[in-house]
Amino acid sequence: SSKKNKLNNKKKVAVVGGGLVGGLNACFLAKRGFEVTVFESREDIRCAKTVKGKSINLALSHRGRQALKHVGMEDKIVSNGIPMHARMIHSVNGKCSPIPYGRKGQYILSVGRANLNKELLTAAEAYPNTQLNFNHKLLDWNPETGTMTFLGPDGTEKDFQADLIVGCDGAFSATRKQFLRRSRFDYSQTYIPHGYLELTMPPRNGDFAMKPNFLHIWPRNTFMMIALPNMDKTFTCTLFMPFEEFEKITTGDELMAHFQKYFQDSIPLFGVDVLKRDFFQLPAQAMVSVKCSPHHLNEKCILMGDAAHAVVPFYGQGMNAGFEDCLVFDEILDQFDEDLSAVLPEYSRVRVPDDHAICDLAMYNYIEMRAHVNSRYFLFRKYLDNVLHFFMPRTIIPLYTMVTFTRTRYHEAVIRWKWQNKVITQGLLLLGTMSTAGATYLLVKYIPQKSTGSVEQLWNKLLNLKWFQK
Ligand SMILES: Cc1cc2nc3c(=O)[nH]c(=O)nc-3n(C[C@H](O)[C@H](O)[C@H](O)COP(=O)(O)OP(=O)(O)OC[C@H]3O[C@@H](n4cnc5c(N)ncnc54)[C@H](O)[C@@H]3O)c2cc1C
Numbered sequence: 001s002s003k004k005n006k007l008n009n010k011k012k013v014a015v016v017g018g019g020l021v022g023g024l025n026a027c028f029l030a031k032r033g034f035e036v037t038v039f040e041s042r043e044d045i046r047c048a049k050t051v052k053g054k055s056i057n058l059a060l061s062h063r064g065r066q067a068l069k070h071v072g073m074e075d076k077i078v079s080n081g082i083p084m085h086a087r088m089i090h091s092v093n094g095k096c097s098p099i100p101y102g103r104k105g106q107y108i109l110s111v112g113r114a115n116l117n118k119e120l121l122t123a124a125e126a127y128p129n130t131q132l133n134f135n136h137k138l139l140d141w142n143p144e145t146g147t148m149t150f151l152g153p154d155g156t157e158k159d160f161q162a163d164l165i166v167g168c169d170g171a172f173s174a175t176r177k178q179f180l181r182r183s184r185f186d187y188s189q190t191y192i193p194h195g196y197l198e199l200t201m202p203p204r205n206g207d208f209a210m211k212p213n214f215l216h217i218w219p220r221n222t223f224m225m226i227a228l229p230n231m232d233k234t235f236t237c238t239l240f241m242p243f244e245e246f247e248k249i250t251t252g253d254e255l256m257a258h259f260q261k262y263f264q265d266s267i268p269l270f271g272v273d274v275l276k277r278d279f280f281q282l283p284a285q286a287m288v289s290v291k292c293s294p295h296h297l298n299e300k301c302i303l304m305g306d307a308a309h310a311v312v313p314f315y316g317q318g319m320n321a322g323f324e325d326c327l328v329f330d331e332i333l334d335q336f337d338e339d340l341s342a343v344l345p346e347y348s349r350v351r352v353p354d355d356h357a358i359c360d361l362a363m364y365n366y367i368e369m370r371a372h373v374n375s376r377y378f379l380f381r382k383y384l385d386n387v388l389h390f391f392m393p394r395t396i397i398p399l400y401t402m403v404t405f406t407r408t409r410y411h412e413a414v415i416r417w418k419w420q421n422k423v424i425t426q427g428l429l430l431l432g433t434m435s436t437a438g439a440t441y442l443l444v445k446y447i448p449q450k451s452t453g454s455v456e457q458l459w460n461k462l463l464n465l466k467w468f469q470k
């Protein structure tokens with residue numbers, strides 16, 4: 001309402017971090033009429049040539065799309081993404097097996113990180129009540145007054161006052177520093193022994209080297225590789241290996257021997273020279289999992305995105321969860337009529353269990369894939385999921401489907417998944433018991449006469465047992 005908007009313009013909100021979640025949050029908050037100021041430590045990536053750092057492309061799925069849709073960005077982002085309707089599982093022998101994600105409409109999108117970040121910054125900047133400040137690095141802030149201190153482009157320190165600070169400054173958040181000084185603030189971080197490295201698979205004869213509308217996966221237990229398509233007909237392949245394995249590969253020959261053994265089909269698609277160039281260009285990057293609680297401090301500050309919950313990338317949900325943070329916060333602002341003293345605690349109460357659940361799910365996937373998942377197991381599990389879901393669509397919904405294609409709260413998806421596993425286990429047990437009983441019955445019935453006495457006695461004893469009559 002205009003009255004509310006008039007009131008809002010008085011609320012000054014500082015968004016720390018102009019990455020994916022900070023960019024989207026700026027759109028949400030500006031759309032609501034707040035006076036939004038974004039502070040980003042890096043330069044404006046829209047002027048920079050290339051953006052080094054994290055993954056070059058990402059899987060965008062339902063949760064992230066719903067958040068983008070709320071600020072009118074979904075169509076633009078989706079139009080620049082490439083749909084992946086199925087996984088393409090690459091076996092060691094080079095065989096490729098597609099497994100659909102679900103019904104026709106269920107697909108995930110490969111989107112370019114840099115382009116997404118640029119689009120979000122441009123969309124935020126389009127609001128008259130938004131200002132973007134680049135080359136501004138948050139040094140610290142005062143929880144009582146809300147005064148922030150930034151290191152500006154000229155190397156001098158600048159203070160800034162806000163009614164609300166939204167910390168979207170990533171896994172190594174400076175905003176979060178103040179939280180760590182508070183009593184009853186829980187914090188944990190875990191580095192996993194795997195690192196990741198990005199390799200580019202060039203086009204072949206002017207077209208994609210592999211089928212583009214798939215999430216390509218080479219599951220090799222300890223080693224995994226995935227490939228997501230880009231608009232320029234390249235694939236960005238991410239190789240996940242323990243750091244100690246990366247350290248063993250120091251020469252081109254060692255690299256080729258490794259790829260011959262585990263990812264042989266990909267060698268002609270990369271080309272030996274490209275593979276060697278990309279592999280030795282940058283060191284493998286670390287992956288950290290961060291959990292904390294609560295996500296707010298007083299009614300002054302709220303953490304969202306990786307600043308609140310950095311997840312290992314084995315579910316393709318980090319950005320989607322961060323985008324959903326923005327949507328949940330917006331929903332609670334509506335619920336409590338923007339009364340921050342109620343909104344911030346409610347946001348932590350509602351969102352922390354879900355952000356912790358996706359942290360745990362991503363780590364579970366990592367451990368499960370590292371331990372069990374080769375291509376045969378991957379295919380078996382996903383076929384089983386799809387068959388059970390086909391015959392009992394309302395009873396059995398694969399966990400990946402709940403996480404990726406619905407907005408089922410992450411922690412509720414885990415509860416339902418555990419219940420489903422119990423149903424499946426008991427179902428299999430019952431099936432086993434019935435078939436054993438059936439087999440025994442047929443055995444007893446058709447065994448030649450002379451030897452049936454003892455078996456008959458046994459059979460009657462079995463039938464008289466209590467547990468048979470339940
Ligand atoms: C290899 C890999 C693959 C991934 N794949 C996927 C995927 O497929 N799907 C998915 O959903 N997610 C994926 N993710 C996760 C996703 O990248 C993150 O969840 C997402 O980038 C989080 O966004 P964010 O804005 O919270 O943090 P970031 O993207 O880290 O942005 C933080 C911003 O804050 C700025 N900043 C930092 N400190 C300060 C400071 N002191 N002052 C001012 N600014 C500051 C930084 O410069 C940066 O611009 C992947 C991550 C990795 C590492």
Ligand SMILES: Cc1cnn(-c2ccc(OCc3ccccc3)c(C(=O)O)c2)c1-c1ccc(Cl)c(F)c1
Nearest residue numbers: 059087217224226313314315316368373378381400
């Ligand atoms: C970027 C992105 C988007 N989604 N996923 C993803 C993750 C896990 C999956 O299943 C786990 C599983 C398979 C088999 C048995 C148990 C669990 C599936 C699936 O079901 O297709 C898809 C990824 C991804 C990210 C990193 C690696 Cl290493 C990877 F392989 C895929």
